[in-house]
Structure formats: structure tokens, C-alpha cells
Amino acid sequence: MVDRKDLGSWLEGPDTSNISKYPGERLGLPETGPGSLARAGRRILAICIDWGLCYLIAYAFLGANSMAVLGLFLVEQMVLVGTLGYSVGHRIAGIRVVRADGGPAGLLAGVVRAVLLCLFIPAVITDADHRGLHDKAMNTMLIRR
Numbered sequence: 755m756v757d758r759k760d761l762g763s764w765l766e767g768p769d770t771s772n773i774s775k776y777p778g779e780r781l782g783l784p785e786t787g788p789g790s791l792a793r794a795g796r797r798i799l800a801i802c803i804d805w806g807l808c809y810l811i812a813y814a815f816l817g818a819n820s821m822a823v824l825g826l827f828l829v830e831q832m833v834l835v836g837t838l839g840y841s842v843g844h845r846i847a848g849i850r851v852v853r854a855d856g857g858p859a860g861l862l863a864g865v866v867r868a869v870l871l872c873l874f875i876p877a878v879i880t881d882a883d884h885r886g887l888h889d890k891a892m893n894t895m896l897i898r899r
Contacts, residue, residue, distance in 0.1 A: 792849040792896040803843030836864020863892040
């Protein structure tokens with residue numbers, strides 16, 4: 755038999771006592787300002803800038819071939835994120851890629867992140883901390899500078 759205690763817990767919803775208050779809290783990051791996780795607006799701005807730049811280069815030198823645009827984007831992400839920790843779009847948007855421990859992403863992370871980013875699906879599947887599968891795979895995150 756169902757009693758009132760069972761219905762009451764169901765109507766109250768799930769236990770939310772250990773859900774973080776803001777993205778990045780579980781990672782030990784501040785809520786806002788430098789060092790906080792980059793929100794969707796900055797991430798989208800950065801990828802649009804990078805994609806647009808790659809499109810312009812492909813249009814000027816390679817006849818606007820769609821595979822050339824994707825290839826340029828892949829190389830840009832691999833080289834710049836792997837060596838500097840940010841792409842041109844990241845720099846303009848004021849964000850950078852770091853490992854979860856705060857260190858630089860590194861070349862391997864740049865390569866794996868770029869390949870997964872070009873597959874698109876890993877980038878749009880995110881967790882509560884706004885980290886895509888491409889970030890989780892390499893234990894990296896995009897933070898504000």
C-alpha cells in the first residue's frame with residue numbers, strides 16, 4: 755500500500771542537496787570573473803570567429819572548398835590550442851584552454867580536442883560544468899582570462 759510518506763517524497767522532487775550552485779563550483783573555480791568557466795556566449799563567439807577566419811582563408815586561397823575550411827579549422831585548433839592554449843577566436847573572446855589542474859593544455863590535448871570538435875557532436879554534449887565531451891576526454895576546460 756502507498757502511504758503519504760511515499761507520495762510526499764515523490765512530489766518534492768529529487769534530492770538537490772549536492773548539486774552545485776554554478777558551473778565550475780565542483781572544479782574549484784570562481785563563479786564569475788577571471789578564472790571562471792567560459793559560458794556559452796563566449797564559446798560560441800570564439801568558434802564563429804575561428805570558423806569565419808578559416809572560411810576567409812579558404813575562400814581566398816583554396817576556392818572556398820568546405821573540406822578545406824574544415825581542414826584549416828582543424829589545423830588552427832590543433833596548433834594554436836596545443837601550443838598557446840587559445841585560438842584566435844578564444845583570444846578575442848577572452849578565454850583560454852587549460853587542464854583541470856590549471857596547467858597548459860599541451861599538444862596532445864590540442865590534437866584530440868580539435869579532432870573531436872570537428873566531429874561536432876562531442877562539442878554540443880555538455881555536463882553541468884559546461885564542459886563538452888571533447889574537454890572531458892582530455893580533462894581540459896575553457897576559462898575566462
